[in-house]
Amino acid sequence: xxxxxxxxxxxGQIPDTPGVYxxxxxxxxxxxxxxxxSLRQRLANYFQDLANLHPxxxxxxxxxxxxxxxxxxxEVEALQLEYSWIKEYDPxxxxxxxxxxxxxxxxxxxxxEFPRVQVMRGQKKKGVRYFGPYGHAWAIRDxxxxxxxxFPVRTCSAGVFKNAARTGRPCLLGYIxxxxxxxxxxxxxxxHHELAEEFCDFMAGRTGTYLRRLEKDMTxxxxxxxxxxxxxLRDDIEALRKAMEKSAVVLADATDADLIALAEDELEAAVQxxxxxxxxxxxxxxxxxxxxxxxxxxxxxxxxxxxxxxxxRGDAVPKEVLVPALPDPVEPIQAWLTERRGAxxxxxxxxxxxxxxxxxxxxxNALQALALHKTKRASDLxxxxxxxxxxxxxxxxxxxxxRIECYDISHLQGDDVVASMVVFEDGLARKSEYRRFQIxxxxxxxxxxxxxxxxTRRFKRYLAAQEKSGEWSDAELDDDENPVESRLTxxxxxxxxxxxxxxxxVVDGGQPQVAAAKRALDELGIEDIAVCxxxxxxxxxxxxxxDDPVILPRTxxxxxxxxxxxxxxxxFAITYQRAKRAKRFRAGPLDDVQGLGDARKQALIKHFGxxxxxxxxxIDQICEVPGIGRKTAExxxxxxxxxxxxxPAVNTATGExxxxxxxxxxxxxxxxxxxxSVTAGASEERRGQEP
Numbered sequence: 001x002x003x004x005x006x007x008x009x010x011x012g013q014i015p016d017t018p019g020v021y022x023x024x025x026x027x028x029x030x031x032x033x034x035x036x037x038s039l040r041q042r043l044a045n046y047f048q049d050l051a052n053l054h055p056x057x058x059x060x061x062x063x064x065x066x067x068x069x070x071x072x073x074x075e076v077e078a079l080q081l082e083y084s085w086i087k088e089y090d091p092x093x094x095x096x097x098x099x100x101x102x103x104x105x106x107x108x109x110x111x112x113e114f115p116r117v118q119v120m121r122g123q124k125k126k127g128v129r130y131f132g133p134y135g136h137a138w139a140i141r142d143x144x145x146x147x148x149x150x151f152p153v154r155t156c157s158a159g160v161f162k163n164a165a166r167t168g169r170p171c172l173l174g175y176i177x178x179x180x181x182x183x184x185x186x187x188x189x190x191x192h193h194e195l196a197e198e199f200c201d202f203m204a205g206r207t208g209t210y211l212r213r214l215e216k217d218m219t220x221x222x223x224x225x226x227x228x229x230x231x232x233l234r235d236d237i238e239a240l241r242k243a244m245e246k247s248a249v250v251l252a253d254a255t256d257a258d259l260i261a262l263a264e265d266e267l268e269a270a271v272q273x274x275x276x277x278x279x280x281x282x283x284x285x286x287x288x289x290x291x292x293x294x295x296x297x298x299x300x301x302x303x304x305x306x307x308x309x310x311x312x313r314g315d316a317v318p319k320e321v322l323v324p325a326l327p328d329p330v331e332p333i334q335a336w337l338t339e340r341r342g343a344x345x346x347x348x349x350x351x352x353x354x355x356x357x358x359x360x361x362x363x364x365n366a367l368q369a370l371a372l373h374k375t376k377r378a379s380d381l382x383x384x385x386x387x388x389x390x391x392x393x394x395x396x397x398x399x400x401x402x403r404i405e406c407y408d409i410s411h412l413q414g415d416d417v418v419a420s421m422v423v424f425e426d427g428l429a430r431k432s433e434y435r436r437f438q439i440x441x442x443x444x445x446x447x448x449x450x451x452x453x454x455x456t457r458r459f460k461r462y463l464a465a466q467e468k469s470g471e472w473s474d475a476e477l478d479d480d481e482n483p484v485e486s487r488l489t490x491x492x493x494x495x496x497x498x499x500x501x502x503x504x505x506v507v508d509g510g511q512p513q514v515a516a517a518k519r520a521l522d523e524l525g526i527e528d529i530a531v532c533x534x535x536x537x538x539x540x541x542x543x544x545x546x547d548d549p550v551i552l553p554r555t556x557x558x559x560x561x562x563x564x565x566x567x568x569x570x571x572f573a574i575t576y577q578r579a580k581r582a583k584r585f586r587a588g589p590l591d592d593v594q595g596l597g598d599a600r601k602q603a604l605i606k607h608f609g610x611x612x613x614x615x616x617x618x619i620d621q622i623c624e625v626p627g628i629g630r631k632t633a634e635x636x637x638x639x640x641x642x643x644x645x646x647x648p649a650v651n652t653a654t655g656e657x658x659x660x661x662x663x664x665x666x667x668x669x670x671x672x673x674x675x676x677s678v679t680a681g682a683s684e685e686r687r688g689q690e691p
Contacts, residue, residue: 004061008047014040019071020081022089023064030089032060035078037329039069054294055538056554060093075332076339083306095269095289095303105283106131106140108153108200113189114161114182115196116154117144124311131203131282148178149239150214151199154192155179204277204315211237255279257320259350259359260304263366266539267291267554267563270370271304274362277318286369290555302327305347309340317341322350322359374564383557384427390558391504394550395543397530401504402426406565407458407517408508409439409450410573416581417445419454420573423502424565436576448516451507455520462501463524501529508566510535510549511542518544534566593632593639600627604636615640 019039023032036042046053046061053061072078086094107120111127119137124130144155154161156171156179164170164183174181182192214237221230259274268290275283287307295303301323309317317340326349327333337345350356388400404424411417423433441453505521507513514533521529532550533542539559540549552559607625608614614622614636622633 004047004050004064007064007066009043009067014043014069015071016040017071018073018075018078019069020078020085021067021069022085022091023060023093024066024068025063026065028066030085030091031064032091032093033082033085033089035075035082037075037078039071043067043069055540055551056093056291056294059551059554063093075329076335079306079332079336083310086306087310095291095295095300104137104140106144106203108196108203110193110196110200114154114192116156117196117199118155129200130316131200145178146239147199147202148173150236151195151202152178152180153196153199154182156183203282255320255355256318257322257355258308258318259322259355259362260301260308260324261359261362261366262297262300262324263363263370264291264297264300265370266536267560268370268373269300270366270373271300272362272366272369273304273308274358274365275318276358284365286366288369288373296328297325298327301325302333305333305337309337313340314342317345319343320346320348322348322355324349324359324363384561387427387557387561390552390556391562394541394552394558395504395530395532397503399503401502401530403500403502404504404506404565405458405502406506406508406569407451407454408566408569408573409447409454410570410577411439411445412577412581416577417450418573418577418580419450420569420576421454421458422565422569422572424561424568427561429568434572436572447509448512451509451513452516452520455505455517456524459501459521459524459526463526501526503530505529505531506562506565506569507531507533508536508569509533510540514542514544532562534562536566539563593635596632596636600625600632603627 016038018035018037020033020035021039021043022030025031034042046057046067050058050062070081072081104119104121105124107118108129108131109116109118109127110129111125119140120128120130148155152173155173156164160171161183164174164181168184170179170181170184170186173179174184174186180187180192180195182189187195214233218230218233218237221227221233255276256278257276259276261272263270263272268288270286270288272286273284274281275285287304305321305323305327317337319341321337326347330347334345334347337347350359385400388402391397392400402425406422406424408420409417410420417439419437419439421435421437423430425433435458437454437457439450439453442449505517507517510533514531517533518531521527521531531544534540535542535549538549539552539554541552541559541562542549552562603625604614604622605611608617619630619633619637622628622636623630628636
């Protein structure tokens, strides 16, 4: 690990001008490329105290061994040079979007004597018009098949074309009218080129001109009683409309725009782009990237724009680019886009109307793409195995932790303090094993004490189950010498609660929480369970009795798995805490009546209509409710008598006291909440259910 001060440039050596800089490692490989309005100010940020740097930036500057820069005239030139160098050097610490698949395009080879319509993938070629990208190649072929009735452009390969020209016989499409057959001279090169231009114009969104022209020709043919020609034109119009229906109108003003949306978390980001031409979505594509550098949403947008338009010119760059966040500063990237288009380009965030609604749709697609990416990554057996091996190696474990338990504490300013326990087996969530806890050992907010209490309670239950069942001995092996698990299971075959120990305990937090968990295990005499903590802010892995954290690479599958485990524990804890808080807010005098469950509460409210009327009822009137005896009725009235009186409602406009006949604000709910009732007398732990 290099010391940045060893290669820091001398004061005054760095120019105070726009430019592009490169960090190189000890092998002279470029590991990071950046641009700056002022090289002196930007590079000074990298050579400050390492503790003040973002973890990703800190890793980069300690990996580097030298830095160099190139001065340019303007920020736009810096942007262009940065893009070129990122393409050339592929630096490891730069954000690089990669297509999640190779998207097909509809391509028209306008650089040939007889342009050809075909499906193309990969790098774009000069002189070829591209439309798309499309989600599937068959979507392109369906569209082309409809359009060939009106624009019979060549679609055959060079070999088929030469063979037809040699024999003087066109292919089948030439006979059925879906090709103008330039191979046998039915049209001149100029006529065929004009036909290809019209095809491109239609695909670019200029559809109204051709439809109006065909409708006019159809009407004229019908008036001249050329009914066969009129019928053919009618079918052509229908074919064009079917092709247009494949891309619905999303913007009524026939806008040409690209919409870019982001979905991101701490480690990854997904980008989705909708290409709108003539008010219709003509293509869609998406990327997913690892966040290997410290970036904001504006930075991600800037990188996406470079990736999207770095090789484009002219109409391929639309008049309008809609984004979720603007780069800072926005002027250089906007000037760069304008230069590539050759005309003004509007780069902005949509605020209202159809464009904002469409942007929300693109954002939903980005969220789905990121979720799908994570699902594929999590479900892959090889990836999970590698993640467990990386965790074992980083924490110096004897074997891969096949069962991982993670704990998180949740509260609201010290109230309703709860904890969660989630279980991952073989890298996958085991939701039937989830548990949740109330913190009862003390009042107030203390995450460290709470963690100690939860770990103690969980493993006391484990030791009690172990003592009750006894250790597995040689006498408890079956014929295949496998342990008999009957002592660890209920009569119905389900595992007993807390019967199985984990190989790794993960806590949501840093050094204090890890120390508390380790202390709890030591007090119980448990030494064969590893403990670590994952601090959310810097994604550092803390282990007991170590002053420095374990730093896993940002692209590590092990770190990704630990993050998923930690986030799931956080989700489960906060869901329980919110439900518990909501239940407390809905509590009332009826909740203090021992033995009065939700069913009889509902029966009381249904009979009297409101809590207010129940409060004023007599014992005999309450006894009329089915299931309510005299003793219970007396207890109900006693509970109302002990409860604080409800303040009368006041009309703030007139100052009058309002007589509320249907007051239900002071307690009972009209329907059960659907959550477990967890009170001081309840059992310590509840089986966790998915909310």
